[in-house]
Amino acid sequence: MMIMQETYALSNGVRIPKLGLGTWFIDDDAAADAVRTAVALGYRNIDTAQAYGNERGVGEGVRTSGIAREDLFVSTKLAAEIKDYDAATAAIDGSLDTLGLDHIDLMLIHSPQPWNDFRGGDYAQGNREAWRALEHAYQAGKLASIGVSNFEQHDLDNILAACTVAPQVNQLLVHAGNTPAELIAYCDSKSILVEAYSPIAHGEILKNPDVQAMADRYDVSVPQLCIRYTLQLGTVSLPKTANPEHMRSNAQVDFEIADHDMDVLRTLRARDYGDHSVFPVYSGK
Known part of the structure; x- marks a missing residue:
């Protein structure tokens, strides 16, 4: 599992x-x-968010790994609803306290809009x-390091026009079937690394016969093919699982x-996310 040693x-x-x-x-x-299981298998990059409600547990796992x-x-990620300086400052300290860590390696703004108005109003x-x-x-x-998530080009331009530190990361929905090539290229032109969340399309890609046939030709699983795809795009790949066997397989x-x-x-x-289409990022907006 050589990928475990590779970094950007x-x-x-x-x-x-x-x-x-x-x-x-x-x-x-x-x-x-x-x-703890992931770290024992060789993972060194752990991604959470205030919105996930599991920062305490993630921090415990890191500290006891x-x-x-x-x-x-x-x-971790600043809750999407926080759009003012004081609340953001308090929330950053809150994440540090909840995680029980003296620093966070990367913190992102989770979305340019609150989730209940995703891709809606102007929150510049x-x-x-x-x-x-x-x-x-x-x-x-x-x-x-600091960055953003779910930011489109105009959202990035808004930050870049006023910042003293440019975003170092933009975490995006990227998977076979949903490749925002222009946005990835734009991020690259601004030295913003893209992280790919849901590289397995929340599992829906497992039902795609064409992707299955391609995976069979490489003698790999569909998740392995999809994770490798996002890595070859030059992104960080962030498959999510609590299953140890899936963790191991995802790294092969x-x-x-x-x-x-x-x-x-x-x-x-391929942008049909089944039951998960109720979530803003999979809604097709």
Whole structure:
């Protein structure tokens, strides 16, 4: 599982492991065990969020993993509803307290809009205020790197026009069937690394016969093919699972997808998320 040793360099020089563990939908009471298991398997990149409600458990898992803190990369996200400086500052400190850590390796604004108005109104000023709070926490050493999530180009431009520290990361929904190529290229042009969440399309891609047939040709599983695809796009891949066997399998991606198959996966359109379409990021907005 060579991928475990591979990292990208963020624009500030901080190294981030290419493969991480997503923890959405892992209950707080189960999160510590999931993190400890992942770390024992070789994972060094753990992703959570205030909205997941499991920062306490994730922090416990990190602290009791038996691995030195400086060898782990822990990310969390500022709740999407927070769009003012004071509330953002308090929430950053709240995450540090809840995680029980003296610093966070990466903190993101979870969404440019509150979830109940996703892709809706204008929160440009609120995002600038939340970003200013992240900048100040970064400058104070509380956060090793800072970024955004679900930000489109105009949302990024709003931050870039006013910031003193540019976003180092944009975490996006990226998977075979949903490849925002123009936005990924724009982020790259601004030295913003893209992280791919839900690289397995919340499981719906498992039902795609064409993707299954391609995976069979490489003698890998569909999740392995999809994770490898996001890695070859140059993104951090963040598959989420609490299942130890899935954690192990998700890291067995030391193969290469041929260029012509990468082209097929880039142009694939598969955005039916089944029951999960009720969540804003899968709603098709």
